[in-house]
Amino acid sequence: MKQETKKNPEFLEYVLKLNGDIELKEALELSLKRIDDLDIAQLNKIGLKTYEKGKWTVHKILQHLIDWERIWCYRAITFARREGTIPEAQDQEIMGENSNADELTIEQLVNELRIVRQSTIMMFESFNEQILKTNCVFFEYEMPLYTIGLTITAHQIHHFNIIKERYVPLAN
Numbered sequence: 001m002k003q004e005t006k007k008n009p010e011f012l013e014y015v016l017k018l019n020g021d022i023e024l025k026e027a028l029e030l031s032l033k034r035i036d037d038l039d040i041a042q043l044n045k046i047g048l049k050t051y052e053k054g055k056w057t058v059h060k061i062l063q064h065l066i067d068w069e070r071i072w073c074y075r076a077i078t079f080a081r082r083e084g085t086i087p088e089a090q091d092q093e094i095m096g097e098n099s100n101a102d103e104l105t106i107e108q109l110v111n112e113l114r115i116v117r118q119s120t121i122m123m124f125e126s127f128n129e130q131i132l133k134t135n136c137v138f139f140e141y142e143m144p145l146y147t148i149g150l151t152i153t154a155h156q157i158h159h160f161n162i163i164k165e166r167y168v169p170l171a172n
Contacts, residue, residue, distance in 0.1 A: 011140070011141065012141070012143055012147060014154065015147065015150050015151050015154040016147075016150065016154075018153075018154040018157045018158060019150050019153055019154055019157070024124060024132070024146045024149045024150055025124075025125070027149070027150055027153040028117070028120065028121045028124060028149060028152075028153060029121070030153070031117060031152070031153040031156050031157075032114065032117050032118065032121065034156065034157075034160060035110065035113055035114050035117060035156075036114065038110055040106055040107060040110060042168060042171050043058055043106045043110075043163075043171075044106050045171035046058050046167050046168070046170050046171045048102055049167070049170045050167075050170075051166040051167060051169075051170060056096055057101070057102055058106070058163055058167055059101040059102045059104060059106065059109060060096050060099060060101045060102065061159050061162070061163060062101065062106070062109035062110065062113055063096075063099045063101035063104070063109060064092060064095070064096060064099075064101075064159070065113055065155065065156055065159055066109070066112055066113050066116055067095055067099070068092070068152075068155060069113075069116050069117070069120060069152050069155075070116065071087075071090055072148050072151055072152050072155075073119075073120055073123060073148075073152075074087065075087045075136070075138070075148060076123065076124075076136075076145055076148045076149070077123070079134050079136040079145050079148075080127055080131045080134060080145060082134075086137075086138045087138055089139060120149070120152060124146070124149045127145070127146075131145060132144065132145055132146040133145065133146070136148065
């Protein structure tokens with residue numbers, strides 16, 4: 001399925017750029033491989049350090065990925081089933097402040113992210129082409145439903161890049 005949109009906001013351009021020129025199925029499978037390739041020992045060495053005061057720990061970043069993947073999947077289901085409700089906006093900062101991610105181990109968080117991703121893959125595989133092309137309009141976004149899946153993978157790419165660039169140096 002070619003990545004076409006009816007409206008191409010800056011957000012969606014960024015999503016498509018991060019994923020590159022690959023199909024949704026491949027993007028989801030690659031994202032799961034990247035979860036499996038995380039260096040748990042290295043993340044454990046980082047611990048609860050942050051590269052700047054007020055920034056999230058790696059634990060909170062992983063929890064953020066888990067939470068937002070679930071939110072985007074809820075949105076996908078709402079549109080796929082033509083339920084009619086326009087999903088509400090959520091505040092990532094409030095959610096981050098109120099998470100207990102720093103009490104969890106990196107292993108727990110990575111395992112949960114892996115399981116959530118596997119579930120996401122199964123959900124998107126269950127959608128037929130008509131569902132995947134369903135037009136989704138909410139907030140400032142308008143996109144075909146399959147790009148919600150690409151948003152999930154791009155979100156992971158974005159945050160894994162931040163971890164690599166800003167947090168991994170803290171492990172040394």
